[in-house]
Amino acid sequence: MNQNETPLFDTLLSHAERKPIQFHIPGHKHGRGMENRFRSFVGDAALSLDLINIAPLDDLHHPTGAIKRAQELAAEAFGADYTYFSVQGTSTAIIAMVLATVGPGDKILVPRNVHKSVLTAIILADARPIFLHPEVDSKFGISHGLSVECVAEGLAANPDARALVVINPTYFGISADLSRIVDVAHSYGVPVLVDEAHGVHTGFHSSLPLSAMQAGADMAATSVHKLGGSMTGSSVLNVREGMIDPRHVQVVMSMLTTTSTSYLLLASLDVARKELAENGHDRISYAIDLALTARARINAIPGLTCLDESRLNSSAAFAFDPTKLTVSVKDLGVTGYDVERMLRENYNIEVELSDLYNILCIVSWGDTQADIDALVSALVQIADAYRDRQGKREVVVRVPPMPSLTMSPRSAFYAQTEVVALSESVGRTMAEMIMVYPPGIPVLLPGEVVTQESIDYIEENLRAGLPVQGPDDPEIRYIKVVRNES
Numbered sequence: 001m002n003q004n005e006t007p008l009f010d011t012l013l014s015h016a017e018r019k020p021i022q023f024h025i026p027g028h029k030h031g032r033g034m035e036n037r038f039r040s041f042v043g044d045a046a047l048s049l050d051l052i053n054i055a056p057l058d059d060l061h062h063p064t065g066a067i068k069r070a071q072e073l074a075a076e077a078f079g080a081d082y083t084y085f086s087v088q089g090t091s092t093a094i095i096a097m098v099l100a101t102v103g104p105g106d107k108i109l110v111p112r113n114v115h116k117s118v119l120t121a122i123i124l125a126d127a128r129p130i131f132l133h134p135e136v137d138s139k140f141g142i143s144h145g146l147s148v149e150c151v152a153e154g155l156a157a158n159p160d161a162r163a164l165v166v167i168n169p170t171y172f173g174i175s176a177d178l179s180r181i182v183d184v185a186h187s188y189g190v191p192v193l194v195d196e197a198h199g200v201h202t203g204f205h206s207s208l209p210l211s212a213m214q215a216g217a218d219m220a221a222t223s224v225h226k227l228g229g230s231m232t233g234s235s236v237l238n239v240r241e242g243m244i245d246p247r248h249v250q251v252v253m254s255m256l257t258t259t260s261t262s263y264l265l266l267a268s269l270d271v272a273r274k275e276l277a278e279n280g281h282d283r284i285s286y287a288i289d290l291a292l293t294a295r296a297r298i299n300a301i302p303g304l305t306c307l308d309e310s311r312l313n314s315s316a317a318f319a320f321d322p323t324k325l326t327v328s329v330k331d332l333g334v335t336g337y338d339v340e341r342m343l344r345e346n347y348n349i350e351v352e353l354s355d356l357y358n359i360l361c362i363v364s365w366g367d368t369q370a371d372i373d374a375l376v377s378a379l380v381q382i383a384d385a386y387r388d389r390q391g392k393r394e395v396v397v398r399v400p401p402m403p404s405l406t407m408s409p410r411s412a413f414y415a416q417t418e419v420v421a422l423s424e425s426v427g428r429t430m431a432e433m434i435m436v437y438p439p440g441i442p443v444l445l446p447g448e449v450v451t452q453e454s455i456d457y458i459e460e461n462l463r464a465g466l467p468v469q470g471p472d473d474p475e476i477r478y479i480k481v482v483r484n485e486s
């Protein structure tokens with residue numbers, strides 16, 4: 001196949017150039033029916049491609065033309081047997097992977113630090129999660145991947161598991177030894193489903209961790225929009241044939257996908273794949289160089305430390321993506337969120353996320369040296385202002401506790417519930433999720449028992465101003481728990 005082709009984008013362009021009279025949705029008809037300020041800002045060119053699944057443009061739900069060809073080219077580029085496009089982000093691709101492999105009562109091995117979409121899928125499937133402990137980095141207060149030993153023990157104890165979920169790489173750019181994990185899982189006949197939200201670029205550069213498909217995984221939900229150059233909300237689900245039936249995956253993806261698929265998102269996937277395949281290596285080299293020089297300069301600022309290869313010391317922290325610039329700010333006596341706010345308010349810089357101890361800056365080939373210079377110079381000023389100030393508080397790293405699951409997440413989600421004060425909920429079984437977003441990893445999920453440690457962790461995040469979300473009560477003073485039978 002010729003990776004220079006962009007069949008879907010070309011089809012849309014030639015359709016738009018013909019200017020057909022459109023008696024179909026969307027009703028804005030090339031933008032003419034849209035609010036003027038928005039129309040002139042976005043531009044008629046983009047709006048003329050905001051089309052719908054009429055016959056000449058193919059249909060994501062049953063592709064036979066340009067979308068089929070675009071997905072085949074993507075499969076070749078990603079090293080998959082089949083690739084399915086998602087216009088609903090990686091979350092939908094993750095939910096599809098899980099629903100396509102497990103059903104009611106089936107065991108699924110899952111690292112506890114998964115994104116909420118995995119847990120949503122488990123609730124929908126009524127599957128039985130067997131949580132595995134990811135390795136924890138107590139210096140940075142973050143979770144890494146699963147060690148090979150942890151996966152092997154989980155499988156030995158649950159040889160009847162129907163799937164294993166792995167995050168590769170994590171939000172912070174750390175990958176486990178995925179090839180060995182895949183070998184162990186396959187020796188039990190268990191397929192490996194990879195959350196590759198932060199790893200679309202990995203398969204296109206040898207300095208980066210292996211991609212899921214390179215490591216032999218069975219499915220990977222991959223955010224092309226996060227780091228691969230497509231538009232927000234566009235992702236792919238890559239599938240390897242063998243343990244997985246690709247036709248069934250396509251059916252499940254279709255069940256979960258809107259019938260009004262965005263052609264702008266689909267076309268952006270088509271062109272991003274071409275760019276990755278043709279120029280990805282050079283573009284990624286540029287991003288890696290930028291990130292490495294930024295890391296060296298930030299590490300030279302007293303009080304700041306960047307996550308780097310020195311943290312790779314096990315099969316759970318096995319390979320590293322240097323374009324994820326995680327900066328520990330705790331030695332300044334402030335939280336990551338404090339630094340996020342200072343960067344926003346005083347320097348017009350926005351970071352990807354912050355937590356109690358770190359900020360995470362994503363460096364891509366869209367960045368410039370001037371952007372990096374601005375970040376480094378802002379961090380120098382912040383560190384100078386806070387490093388030696390009077391009354392500086394000592395920040396102690398605490399990692400969220402792993403609560404015990406006493407009820408299936410689905411039973412707890414659909415149980416009779418009552419509302420109790422968070423502060424008085426110790427020992428109660430959660431009926432909703434609580435997470436800090438980003439990164440969207442639940443602190444508590446339906447079926448887990450609340451502990452004082454989890455409450456302390458949630459309250460610490462709330463006090464720091466971090467975005468704690470999930471419960472019906474947006475202020476998280478009250479939570480929904482399973483009603484006690486009396």
Ligand SMILES: Cc1ncc(COP(=O)(O)O)c(C=O)c1O
Pocket residue numbers: 088089090091092094115117167170171195197198223233235438439440
């Ligand atoms: C680890 C991880 N998995 C999955 C997702 C979901 O991706 P999306 O936002 O494309 O739905 C995210 C989003 O931040 C994530 O961080």
